[in-house]
Amino acid sequence: MIATPDRTPLSREFFDRPVLDVAPDLLGRILVRTTSDGPIALRLTEVEAYDGSDDPGSHAYRGRTARNEVMFGPPGHVYVYFTYGMWFCMNLVCGPEDKASAVLLRAGEIIEGAELARTRRLSARNDKELAKGPARLATALGVDRSLDGTDACTPEDTPLRMLAGSPVPSDQVLNGPRTGVSGDGAVHPWRFWVADDATVSPYRAHVPRRRRS
DNA sequence: CGGAAGATCTTCT
DNA sequence: GAAGATCTTCCGG
Numbered sequence: 692m693i694a695t696p697d698r699t700p701l702s703r704e705f706f707d708r709p710v711l712d713v714a715p716d717l718l719g720r721i722l723v724r725t726t727s728d729g730p731i732a733l734r735l736t737e738v739e740a741y742d743g744s745d746d747p748g749s750h751a752y753r754g755r756t757a758r759n760e761v762m763f764g765p766p767g768h769v770y771v772y773f774t775y776g777m778w779f780c781m782n783l784v785c786g787p788e789d790k791a792s793a794v795l796l797r798a799g800e801i802i803e804g805a806e807l808a809r810t811r812r813l814s815a816r817n818d819k820e821l822a823k824g825p826a827r828l829a830t831a832l833g834v835d836r837s838l839d840g841t842d843a844c845t846p847e848d849t850p851l852r853m854l855a856g857s858p859v860p861s862d863q864v865l866n867g868p869r870t871g872v873s874g875d876g877a878v879h880p881w882r883f884w885v886a887d888d889a890t891v892s893p894y895r896a897h898v899p900r901r902r903r904s
Numbered sequence: 905c906g907g908a909a910g911a912t913c914t915t916c917t
Numbered sequence: 918g919a920a921g922a923t924c925t926t927c928c929g930g
Binding site: 753756757758772773774775776777900901 | 908909910911912913914915916
Binding site: 741749772776777778780782795797814824825826827830869871872873895897899900 | 919920922923924
């Protein structure tokens, strides 16, 4: 028989821990995104930890700015940024407050609302690709900067919530270098994913884009 | 399948 | 002014 995933919300305390503890613990948890079109539920299969102001790969490394403001706020809130001229990516802020650490949600399996997700991800060739990659994940869920700062762990039915789901046993969690991170930040093996899961995105090392003539 | 290049624009230097 | 926590399409093997 199949264990029903736990639909209770994750607590603030869950996120109020060091980001390297929270990141692997987020695998198997469920993110629910609700809009007027209906709900989408996503089971997280791949994340990356960004260790706040100590981490050269982190948006918070060079201090507080208008963009990363939310990272310096309370844990359990959502940090959304815009990148490469057309994509959004989402993070969950971790503790302690002011450390500005966060977990980038890189990939997941859509377990509810796949029909709706497909309408936002027309280029996806199959359902495994709907949220395979951080920008794809945000696109599938209809997440943009208007959700920056949203509290993801309230008991109320907000547009974005984290539920307990079913944590992945540590022997099924793999880790390695972060994708697309350049310079000194690339050395940390702070990308975590579920072993043998087809929704995990392929690893790509950072490549500086060639300058246009 | 793998590599190259384009798309597109905010953010910080 | 340059680079970016990316994705898609196009091309060659």
